[in-house]
Amino acid sequence: MKKNITIPIILIPLMILAIIMACRSEDNPTKFSPPTPPDLSHSNDAFLYNNDGKSLYERYGLSVIWRWDDDFIRPSQRATPVDESLVIDIGKMIEYLWIGSFTAQGEAGEKFIQEHIPVEVVLIGSYIFNDDGTRLLGYAEAGVRISLLRMNELNFLNQNWMLDPGGGVIPTMNHEFSHIVHQKNGIPTGFNSISENYLGSSWSNNVSLSDAIKLGMVRNYGTLNEYEDFCEIISHYLAIDEETFNLIFIDQDDCTAYTTANEIVNCNELNEGREKIALKLDLVKKFFSDNFDINLTSVRDTLLHRVEKVINLNDIPES
Amino acid sequence: MKNFKYLILFITTAILLSCEADNGVDYLHDESPEARISKQIENYSMLLTGPENGWIGYYSPNKSYGAYTLLTRFNADGNVVINSDYNLGGSNGEVLYRIDKTDKVELVFETHGLLHEIFETEDNSIDGDFAFNFISTSEEEIILEGKIDPTDDITRLVLTPAAESDWELDSVYEMINNLNTSVENSYFRNVTYNDESIASFKFNSITRLSSLLFSVSETKDSIISQPISIKPTGIEFLLKPEINGVVLDGEFLYDSQESAFINTEESLKIVHSDVPHLLEHYDFGARYNIRYNYLEPEKSSSAFDVFFNNYIETVFADYGVSIDRVYIRDLNEEAPNLHIYTNAGRVRAYVTYEVRDDEKVYFSLTGDSNVDLSEGEIWHTILNPLLEVIIGSETGYFIENTGGLLRYTNGTVTLINADHPKYAINYYDFN
Numbered sequence: 001m002k003k004n005i006t007i008p009i010i011l012i013p014l015m016i017l018a019i020i021m022a023c024r025s026e027d028n029p030t031k032f033s034p035p036t037p038p039d040l041s042h043s044n045d046a047f048l049y050n051n052d053g054k055s056l057y058e059r060y061g062l063s064v065i066w067r068w069d070d071d072f073i074r075p076s077q078r079a080t081p082v083d084e085s086l087v088i089d090i091g092k093m094i095e096y097l098w099i100g101s102f103t104a105q106g107e108a109g110e111k112f113i114q115e116h117i118p119v120e121v122v123l124i125g126s127y128i129f130n131d132d133g134t135r136l137l138g139y140a141e142a143g144v145r146i147s148l149l150r151m152n153e154l155n156f157l158n159q160n161w162m163l164d165p166g167g168g169v170i171p172t173m174n175h176e177f178s179h180i181v182h183q184k185n186g187i188p189t190g191f192n193s194i195s196e197n198y199l200g201s202s203w204s205n206n207v208s209l210s211d212a213i214k215l216g217m218v219r220n221y222g223t224l225n226e227y228e229d230f231c232e233i234i235s236h237y238l239a240i241d242e243e244t245f246n247l248i249f250i251d252q253d254d255c256t257a258y259t260t261a262n263e264i265v266n267c268n269e270l271n272e273g274r275e276k277i278a279l280k281l282d283l284v285k286k287f288f289s290d291n292f293d294i295n296l297t298s299v300r301d302t303l304l305h306r307v308e309k310v311i312n313l314n315d316i317p318e319s
Numbered sequence: 320m321k322n323f324k325y326l327i328l329f330i331t332t333a334i335l336l337s338c339e340a341d342n343g344v345d346y347l348h349d350e351s352p353e354a355r356i357s358k359q360i361e362n363y364s365m366l367l368t369g370p371e372n373g374w375i376g377y378y379s380p381n382k383s384y385g386a387y388t389l390l391t392r393f394n395a396d397g398n399v400v401i402n403s404d405y406n407l408g409g410s411n412g413e414v415l416y417r418i419d420k421t422d423k424v425e426l427v428f429e430t431h432g433l434l435h436e437i438f439e440t441e442d443n444s445i446d447g448d449f450a451f452n453f454i455s456t457s458e459e460e461i462i463l464e465g466k467i468d469p470t471d472d473i474t475r476l477v478l479t480p481a482a483e484s485d486w487e488l489d490s491v492y493e494m495i496n497n498l499n500t501s502v503e504n505s506y507f508r509n510v511t512y513n514d515e516s517i518a519s520f521k522f523n524s525i526t527r528l529s530s531l532l533f534s535v536s537e538t539k540d541s542i543i544s545q546p547i548s549i550k551p552t553g554i555e556f557l558l559k560p561e562i563n564g565v566v567l568d569g570e571f572l573y574d575s576q577e578s579a580f581i582n583t584e585e586s587l588k589i590v591h592s593d594v595p596h597l598l599e600h601y602d603f604g605a606r607y608n609i610r611y612n613y614l615e616p617e618k619s620s621s622a623f624d625v626f627f628n629n630y631i632e633t634v635f636a637d638y639g640v641s642i643d644r645v646y647i648r649d650l651n652e653e654a655p656n657l658h659i660y661t662n663a664g665r666v667r668a669y670v671t672y673e674v675r676d677d678e679k680v681y682f683s684l685t686g687d688s689n690v691d692l693s694e695g696e697i698w699h700t701i702l703n704p705l706l707e708v709i710i711g712s713e714t715g716y717f718i719e720n721t722g723g724l725l726r727y728t729n730g731t732v733t734l735i736n737a738d739h740p741k742y743a744i745n746y747y748d749f750n
Binding site: 041042066067068069070078079080081082083084125126127129135152 | 396397414415417421427428429430431432435438439442443444449450466467
């Protein structure tokens, strides 16, 4: 027979309290320490953290890490720090071209940035080279940190450095930022079933742009999986003017103009891939519109207009 | 039930007593680890900022590289001035540093500067360092070990207090120029002992290594790579190499009259010579093609680089002809030929060649060509100055194996014009 055991109710809280009090220790090695405010003695930090309410930290809680810390790369990777004289220009660029192209869309853009901006951006001077000889262009970690690479090549006259969808700094930012977006919100329903398959780690085995388009992706790296596909479509769409983007990725080619069987097959395969890209792009635009009230086309137009201004001035304009 | 209540009370009391133990940590030392580390960091900081003229050391990223002079002046505000003979001073400047604790207490050069530029050579792959662990410290010497590249080839940097005069690097830059191949002098340098040649000497301005080639027996040659330190007045072999019993010790002072590095005390000299002591063997003709090594023009002599660049500019200015590729093709076929790419078409001039017992190669034009190279003809006027230098030496061309390309697997070979040994032309080979 099961017997109920009863303890005077007064004893229970007393016991718990006694145990807690007795075991509390001032020497607890895991005691939480709140982050210390950054040392603002360097002009870079003053600009980034305490700039009359205008700094990225004050406005968005974004920490820009520019002093080298090897915790930000793996032991097998090799990279170098950013040049300290470039940090303020990079900070301005992050705000004007990346954040600003969204916040210029109004309250919705501001809200979108506030909700998705990473906690940290890490500036690295060079590429990150892996020990297998490959190199990274940038990366995002768990939705909280984006690492921006080859910052020492900063050149406001070089449109390619800023906008090349295959590794320019702004597409890289938008690519990594898009990872944060899908890490928090997922990807549009149906996006991952438009293309029949992804190539996984084989994406790097001589997959050409044409191969990628035939599969319904805008870049070979997009063939890795649906997440990279999602990020690449966004970063490409925002970095390329409409006419060029449509010409390469959307518009159907006239296959009757070709004469050989191979050319015709190739043309048809590319057209099928472009249909897939168009479907994905529509889903992505709707996803941004429905979830965040963001018009990606308008973001793109703002970004491209701003890049043009930067090139003309060879500087970031005062907003 | 009553017993159970007592049991609960007993357990509670036991827990209370066990937790009541003194929570203070008994340290082996008088201070906590944090306090000791903090004190150590402070000590290192005072040590680094101590010497009035900073510290001097010789930095070599790995065993395949020679050493760069490194002068550092650490300031208490976190800045450090780093000057060096790297890049002839073009990368000197100030960066931020910090002394930090991760696994060990470390010195990190945390913004981009000279050490990072060296690190970035060949896509960050030369095993350099810009974060160092402290190994030992005193006011006379600080020994640091590279932290980033924990291979068996760990960078070791020894710093000693610098003198004010150490910071005057202009004469060091000049000495580097003296070490590089000369526009005036022969490409060859030999080491002599009592005026007898004992080894060939070469200096690679990229890797900062010297190489010494000599015979150890009738059938065996030996080549040794040696890091050298470059000083305002001359050079010194850091590892004191030995060549058949002769030790290259002490400083070799530069004598501008002789264009030679001389160690009078040891009766040793490094002198230009029209004839090499020895050259690394290259099996000329074993590969189909060789092409002027435009990828690494520094492998050719300065004199040839100057000649070639002037020649290209002159030909373009005078005749509107640009020359962008120079090959010697089909070396192991019946009809070897000189093949020159120009904007006016590709010129193919057939040659014969012979490698003789003196281990030099001799070229002759056969007269067969797709353009008219006869004297007085336009193509003769355009191409003859180049042909004179690259195949026209009557006393042939010394052949030197110069190893592989830095980024590719192709081998390279240098042909040195024996009539004018200041002209050394480097080619890479391929089939």
